Amino acid sequence: MGNRLASLPEHVVRAGNQMAVTLSRLIEDGEKVFHGVNSPLPMVAIFLAKKRHAPNCSLVEVAGSVDPKPRFMPNSTADPELCHGAASMFYNPDMYDLFARGGVDLAFLGAAQLDKQGRANMSYIGDPFHPKVRLPGGGGGAVIMPQVKRTVIWRTVHDRRFLVPHVDFSTQSGNLSHVVTPIALLEKKSTGLEIASVHAGHLVDEVIEKTGFDLARSSVVRQTPAPSAEELSALEELDPDGVRFSEFRV
Amino acid sequence: MIHVQKSDPQGNAQILGNQQFDVEMTRAAQKGVILTTEKIVAQEEIATEPERTAIPGFLVKAVVETPGGASPCSCHPYYGVDKDEMARYLSLTREKGGIGKYLSSTDITHKQDAVTK
Numbered sequence: 447m448g449n450r451l452a453s454l455p456e457h458v459v460r461a462g463n464q465m466a467v468t469l470s471r472l473i474e475d476g477e478k479v480f481h482g483v484n485s486p487l488p489m490v491a492i493f494l495a496k497k498r499h500a501p502n503c504s505l506v507e508v509a510g511s512v513d514p515k516p517r518f519m520p521n522s523t524a525d526p527e528l529c530h531g532a533a534s535m536f537y538n539p540d541m542y543d544l545f546a547r548g549g550v551d552l553a554f555l556g557a558a559q560l561d562k563q564g565r566a567n568m569s570y571i572g573d574p575f576h577p578k579v580r581l582p583g584g585g586g587g588a589v590i591m592p593q594v595k596r597t598v599i600w601r602t603v604h605d606r607r608f609l610v611p612h613v614d615f616s617t618q619s620g621n622l623s624h625v626v627t628p629i630a631l632l633e634k635k636s637t638g639l640e641i642a643s644v645h646a647g648h649l650v651d652e653v654i655e656k657t658g659f660d661l662a663r664s665s666v667v668r669q670t671p672a673p674s675a676e677e678l679s680a681l682e683e684l685d686p687d688g689v690r691f692s693e694f695r696v
Numbered sequence: 697m698i699h700v701q702k703s704d705p706q707g708n709a710q711i712l713g714n715q716q717f718d719v720e721m722t723r724a725a726q727k728g729v730i731l732t733t734e735k736i737v738a739q740e741e742i743a744t745e746p747e748r749t750a751i752p753g754f755l756v757k758a759v760v761e762t763p764g765g766a767s768p769c770s771c772h773p774y775y776g777v778d779k780d781e782m783a784r785y786l787s788l789t790r791e792k793g794g795i796g797k798y799l800s801s802t803d804i805t806h807k808q809d810a811v812t813k
Contacts (some may be wrong), residue, residue, distance in 0.1 A: 478754055504754035512752050533708035533742045534749035543723055 451688040461628035462691040464645045466491050467673040468626050475500040477551035483508050485523050488554035490690040497680050510537045519685040545593040553594040559613045562638035562659040564622035567613040584617040592620035600626045602693045606658035631670050643670040697730045699766045704739040705811045707731055707756025708749045713772030719750050728757035732765040759811045
């Protein structure tokens with residue numbers, strides 16, 4: 447167990463493992479899957495899915511390698527280790543072409559702000575001419591979200607600054623299926639985002655309280671299945687240094 | 697359907713020499729790609745140089761090992777165009793049903809059944 451893991455608070459370990467398995471379970475076998483830059487949690491989740499229930503899913507790394515077999519879990523999703531064992535490279539122009547043809551099943555993306563209808567802001571906070579925060583921009587998100595079959599947005603915080611009534615700017619939208627946070631799994635329905643399940647140790651009221659838009663409260667809210675012993679040991683084997691926790695603010 | 701020089705059983709394929717429009721066609725094929733290949737090699741061999749892979753396996757539905765599969769056309773660097781055979785093909789297929797005559801009078805090497813994914 448690396449130093450990082452030993453010094454992590456228990457609630458971060460619990461949230462990180464829950465998020466990794468929740469993201470992983472959204473992958474179906476045989477799917478073509480993509481994740482954005484700086485995405486350690488989705489990266490680990492995809493490798494977990496390949497190891498367990500979806501051995502035939504294809505991971506196209508954002509840097510271009512397909513189905514790499516890294517000897518260790520790199521900290522960065524741009525690490526050259528992510529070329530090790532890959533049998534092909536599928537670079538950005540080909541990847542965007544594949545998105546445009548409807549050939550990609552699932553993309554994992556992040557967002558700074560997200561509203562109930564699934565509009566995501568990656569551009570700026572505040573006044574467009576004098577922004578309070580200049581965000582990095584959407585990368586390929588504005589063409590990925592409308593063209594991929596399903597988008598899953600992940601974020602290691604769940605608060606009213608992230609889940610907002612109105613985004614300051616709509617950088618990208620379309621085909622959102624789920625949102626995975628440290629406390630809940632949200633699902634996008636025709637009426638907007640709603641609670642699909644709440645992670646163990648958290649309450650529906652807490653999720654509603656920490657969400658800046660109205661979350662319709664259905665009569666029965668499930669608890670997200672906790673990570674199984676098999677999932678946890680697979681995670682430990684894949685990612686002994688705890689790369690999956692690196693996006694949590696400790 | 698694309699003929700390549702080398703592919704692994706998953707359809708990760710290398711094309712030697714010129715590529716014409718083969719790569720674009722594999723991307724555009726809505727129902728997927730069927731590969732015929734001079735030889736099937738282990739994935740480990742392909743994975744030593746993934747940047748040489750022209751067609752990623754996730755676009756491929758099936759792989760058929762067919763040495764000489766491009767004949768009487770060419771397959772660099774294994775064989776060039778067989779002009780006499782090409783002339784025979786052209787003369788036979790000028791008439792309706794000629795393709796059947798051509799195929800039944802041609803030795804088609806077929807090493808194994810398709811590796812269907």
